Amino acid sequence: MTNNLESSRGLIALVLNAHLPYVRHPEYSRFLEENWLFEALSETYLPLLRVFRGLEMDGVPFRLTLSLSPTLTSMLEDNLLCERYVNHLDRLLELSEKELVRLNGDIPGLKVSRMYRELYRNNREDFLNLYNGNILVGFRHFHELGNLELITSTATHAFLPMYRESPDMIRNQILIALENHDRLFKSMSEGIWLPECGYFPGLEDYLKPYGIKYFFSSAHGVLHADDPPNYGVYAPLRTPNGTAVFGRDRAASNAIWSADDGFPGNPDYREFYRDIGFDLTEEYIAPYAIEAGNRVNTGFKYHAITGDTDKKELYDPEKGTAQARKDAGTFLQNRIRQCETISALMDRPPLIVAPFDAELFGHWWFEGPQFLDALFREFHSTEHQLAQVTPSEYLHVWPHSQVTRPAFSSWGDKGYGQVWLDGSNDWIYRHTHKMVERMAELVDRFPDEKGLKLRTLNQAARELLLSQASDWPFIIKTGTTVLYAERRVKNHISNFNRIYESLCRNTVKTEWLTKLEKRNNIFKDIDYRAFRRREPGISA
Amino acid sequence: MTKDRLRSLSYNELSHIADKGNINVLQDMEKEALISLIFEALEEERLDREGNNNLTIQIEAKKYSVSQDQELFVDFGDEVELPERYRETRLVLMLRDPSWVYCYWDIEDRILNELDENSDYSGLVLRVTELAAPDWGKDSYVDWFDIPIQFGDLRRYINLPSEDAFYGAEIYAQLGEKESLIVRSNIVESSRDYIAPILGKVDNTQNKLIELSGFSTDVGIFPGNSYSDKDNPQRIMTVSGEVEIKEV
Numbered sequence: 139m140t141n142n143l144e145s146s147r148g149l150i151a152l153v154l155n156a157h158l159p160y161v162r163h164p165e166y167s168r169f170l171e172e173n174w175l176f177e178a179l180s181e182t183y184l185p186l187l188r189v190f191r192g193l194e195m196d197g198v199p200f201r202l203t204l205s206l207s208p209t210l211t212s213m214l215e216d217n218l219l220c221e222r223y224v225n226h227l228d229r230l231l232e233l234s235e236k237e238l239v240r241l242n243g244d245i246p247g248l249k250v251s252r253m254y255r256e257l258y259r260n261n262r263e264d265f266l267n268l269y270n271g272n273i274l275v276g277f278r279h280f281h282e283l284g285n286l287e288l289i290t291s292t293a294t295h296a297f298l299p300m301y302r303e304s305p306d307m308i309r310n311q312i313l314i315a316l317e318n319h320d321r322l323f324k325s326m327s328e329g330i331w332l333p334e335c336g337y338f339p340g341l342e343d344y345l346k347p348y349g350i351k352y353f354f355s356s357a358h359g360v361l362h363a364d365d366p367p368n369y370g371v372y373a374p375l376r377t378p379n380g381t382a383v384f385g386r387d388r389a390a391s392n393a394i395w396s397a398d399d400g401f402p403g404n405p406d407y408r409e410f411y412r413d414i415g416f417d418l419t420e421e422y423i424a425p426y427a428i429e430a431g432n433r434v435n436t437g438f439k440y441h442a443i444t445g446d447t448d449k450k451e452l453y454d455p456e457k458g459t460a461q462a463r464k465d466a467g468t469f470l471q472n473r474i475r476q477c478e479t480i481s482a483l484m485d486r487p488p489l490i491v492a493p494f495d496a497e498l499f500g501h502w503w504f505e506g507p508q509f510l511d512a513l514f515r516e517f518h519s520t521e522h523q524l525a526q527v528t529p530s531e532y533l534h535v536w537p538h539s540q541v542t543r544p545a546f547s548s549w550g551d552k553g554y555g556q557v558w559l560d561g562s563n564d565w566i567y568r569h570t571h572k573m574v575e576r577m578a579e580l581v582d583r584f585p586d587e588k589g590l591k592l593r594t595l596n597q598a599a600r601e602l603l604l605s606q607a608s609d610w611p612f613i614i615k616t617g618t619t620v621l622y623a624e625r626r627v628k629n630h631i632s633n634f635n636r637i638y639e640s641l642c643r644n645t646v647k648t649e650w651l652t653k654l655e656k657r658n659n660i661f662k663d664i665d666y667r668a669f670r671r672r673e674p675g676i677s678a
Numbered sequence: 679m680t681k682d683r684l685r686s687l688s689y690n691e692l693s694h695i696a697d698k699g700n701i702n703v704l705q706d707m708e709k710e711a712l713i714s715l716i717f718e719a720l721e722e723e724r725l726d727r728e729g730n731n732n733l734t735i736q737i738e739a740k741k742y743s744v745s746q747d748q749e750l751f752v753d754f755g756d757e758v759e760l761p762e763r764y765r766e767t768r769l770v771l772m773l774r775d776p777s778w779v780y781c782y783w784d785i786e787d788r789i790l791n792e793l794d795e796n797s798d799y800s801g802l803v804l805r806v807t808e809l810a811a812p813d814w815g816k817d818s819y820v821d822w823f824d825i826p827i828q829f830g831d832l833r834r835y836i837n838l839p840s841e842d843a844f845y846g847a848e849i850y851a852q853l854g855e856k857e858s859l860i861v862r863s864n865i866v867e868s869s870r871d872y873i874a875p876i877l878g879k880v881d882n883t884q885n886k887l888i889e890l891s892g893f894s895t896d897v898g899i900f901p902g903n904s905y906s907d908k909d910n911p912q913r914i915m916t917v918s919g920e921v922e923i924k925e926v
Contacts, residue, residue: 158741174741300772303864338773339867357891362869366876368884370891388892395737410740480890483883495738502740546773546869551735553871554775564833567772568782572764609742616735618742628758635761 143535147523148477149489151384151532152510153354155331156183156496157207157295159609159626160660164218165653170429171622175213176226177437179273182500183214184261185507187269187276190285193514200285200514201526204277204496205331207291208318209607211274212660215322220271227265230258233426233436237414240422246452250440253455278323287528290319291331293661297558297608299338299546300567304574306672307606308344313668314603314661316348328530329353333608334558335386335493335549342381352382352529354493359547360385368540372480372488374532376541383544384529389476390492393469394503401465402503405443406457409450410502412441439504462505466512474522486536489527563611569631573602576638581670584641593655594646595666598637600658602669605630633658684713692716763832769863771847774835776871781847782833785860790829798854802827806836809844812865818844838868 143149158178163169193200213219234255241247269275280286292298292311301307312330319327329352330345337359345353357371360383367375371385394400415427415436427436441450442457473490480488499506517526550557559567580595587595605627613623633654640646684692692712696703701719703712769783781804793799807822820843825834827849838845847863873888 171742178741303770303772339869358871361873361888361891362871364874366873366884366888368881368887370884370887370889372887372891385891480887483887483890495741497741498737502737546776552775555773556775557735559772559774559780564780564782567770567780568763568784568832569760571770612735612738613742616739616742618739625758628760631760632758 143487143525143527143531145523146487146525147481148473149487149525149527149532150390150473150517151203151489151491151527151529152201153203153205153331153491153493154186154496154499155205155207155291155493156210157205157291157331157333158210158213158497159295159607160209160212160604160658162213162216162219162657162659164657168222168429170432170434171619172219172222173226173429173434175210175219176223177435178497178501179223179265180227180230180258180261180437181504182497182507183273184264185257185500186496186510187264187273188260189507189511189514190276190280192511194280194283194285196515198515198518199526200517201287201528201531202285203287203289203329203528205289205291206274206277206319207295207331207333208293208315209295209660211318211322214274215272216659217271220265224262224266224271227258227262229426230437231255231262233438234258236422237438246454247440250453250455251438254438274322281323281325287328287530288319288323288325289329289331290315290327292333293318294603294607295333295609296603296606297333297336297548297555297611298341299336299548299555300558301571301574301606302338302340304571305344306578306669307574308341309672310668311603311606312344312348312350314664316350317663318661334612335359335547336555336558336608337383337544337548338546339543342377342379342383346379346381350381351533352384354491355383355385355544356547356549356553357385357388358553359383359544362545362547363542364545365540365542367542369484369486369488371491372484373486373536374489374529374539375544376539378541378543382529382533382539384489384491386493386549387490390469390473390490391494393472394492394494394498401469401509402498402506403443404461404465405445405451406454406461407443408439408453408458408504409441409443410439410504412439412450414438414440458505459508462508463512463516466509466516469509469513470516470520470522470524474524477524487525489532557615558608558611560611560615563614566605566611566627569627570602570605573605573631573634576634577602577666577669578671580638580641581667585667585670590646590648590651591641592666594637594641594651596664597651597655597658598634598641599664599666599669600660601630601634601637601654604658604660605634630658684716767861769847769849769861771845771863771866773866773868776841776869777838779836779838779845779866779868780833781836781863783849783861783863784832785849789860793851794829796853798856800852800854802829802860803850803852803857804834804836805848805850806838807846807848808838808840809846809865812844812867814846814862814865841868841870843868 158174161171161174163172234251237251238248241251265271265273277286277288281288293314296311298308298311316327326349330350332353335354335356337355352374360367360371360375363375371387374382374384376382392400394402413435415423415434420428427434440453442453444450476490477488499510547553548555577598580598584591584595610623610627614620689709692709693703696712696716699719701715703715763784765787766784767786767789770781772780774780803824804827805822805824808820809818810820811818844865844867846865849860850857851860876884
């Protein structure tokens, strides 16, 4: 590898987008959808931090851009969810002990079972003793070392093209996210992860006033720009106001995304869809895999992908690790070849931007963190002329790029807004657009409140933001936990409307408000006055 | 939904699921056969749904997968009812993709009542207008078409005929020979879903780099052409066969 960006034959920018919607239900003793966070912690975030620590310990340099959404960071620093995560780990550790007994004499089965016991023990040790219940400390450490470039997303991961007629709302989604990032990491977010890579022409005008220097786009967002890009997706473009946009490279992305042709589909890797929560008897598994009457995944998955068959072979962790190393080598060799071809056509090193959902690594592709570990080590130890880079580093060396306006786009199915605006979920926007107007109206009517009214207005702002999460229309469209997503949107809309009507009648019920504040407690320092109507054209 | 879950349900509950899913059930079908029928139908539906999404979305959806059951039984307290409309006069256009907009509207009861009582009233139309600029000035009008709508209608998806053009919508009440404007929407700009033509001297290096990026400039030169791609079917060409990069 080379450290000199200018003399390299190619540059790789790996980008991980870590995001989950805000799910926190103190009104229940356990809540199924809180497992989204717990599974991501166990299989993605903590294993990734262990990979980073291993690389640091072995003196292996690495560069990664990591977007941490404000809803995720808010959950990661929430005491209730942290306590519940420890309880969740304790249940899994108890299950792992039971599994050792159940599998007594089954040597291959025991090997997998011990792997899980080690995983959950390590997670517990790291979570409680190393990070004191707040893993953001770990990410901040690697940010300060220069390995991670931490960036933010929008406040509640709103798909911004759906709010282009509400400029003040877009500003608030961005501003609140940036303030959250500054508070947590004591540094400015140089770039932003636009949720679902959702871009519309002119969006950059909301970014620049807040010091955001770059964002990412799907490949066609860049390639369908007003002027065809001189370098394809292999160099960023500058939007008319100077904000840079980095286009996603499809070849590098598909190598990892594709379930059929991509690395994660290898027969030796762990099968995602077989879980003892469904394979074992109810009598045995009930304490760990029955929640609110539903069978759920435990995370204990004993089978390998094997192939297109129901008769799955037992998973062999060593084979999985070996395959991850092999795939990391292949990925790197392919990027070397790709850059050799492209660099001959360019007067600067081609940049390969490969963005992924962070949760792909570990949660879905169990060996994903091992793949990244092997990739960074291979990158360091192999002879080649490629360099790893973050967008900020790139822009520092190459501040000038072709200026043009990217096109409306997303990384969703069919490339635009079809996932978030569809016959199944379009009903949401009539309400959320109305809420934006009503919020501004409330600020006009109550410009400087204190006490109970202040609390009420701040809660209205929280409900408004939470209703705009792109996750709800996404889930409704993709059909995973539709009922929950529908209820969440409806509840936030209903809560907001109730606040609005209460303030109009001047009758706020303190008990109800207090309950709501405790439940939907994101952005504790929110100030409803930020939602005031602004003059058109005033950006920040 | 697993077979075990289906087995735990009563015959009546299974019949209800079959009914809801438009699954044809033979009379006097045995419970186990009914379970198999429902299971297969739900699996088919799941695969169809997943297959309709690109890879990014399929994998993103895994984050929300805590169970292999598609229909979890949940208790979130009382069902929340939202107002169907806010009884205001409003018309909003939202660009969904380069050639489709979602349009939703509402008309105050007072106006609807007045129309209802007007003997000249013959109907409502949603007029979609192509504009040369993002304003409603008379000089901006390029073309328009009407869609008849009813009192109870509240939304519509509309196909936009031109790319890179401005569109707005209006609702008119038809009163005898005249028409009366009720509400006007925001203006949206449709976008292109192809690479803009390269102006001036054709630069083969640029063409090659765009090809390597997974696209073809041919699409820009001949916007009528369309290419299918199961991952991202917006006239994107795959790189295989045309370039030297091949994933191993």
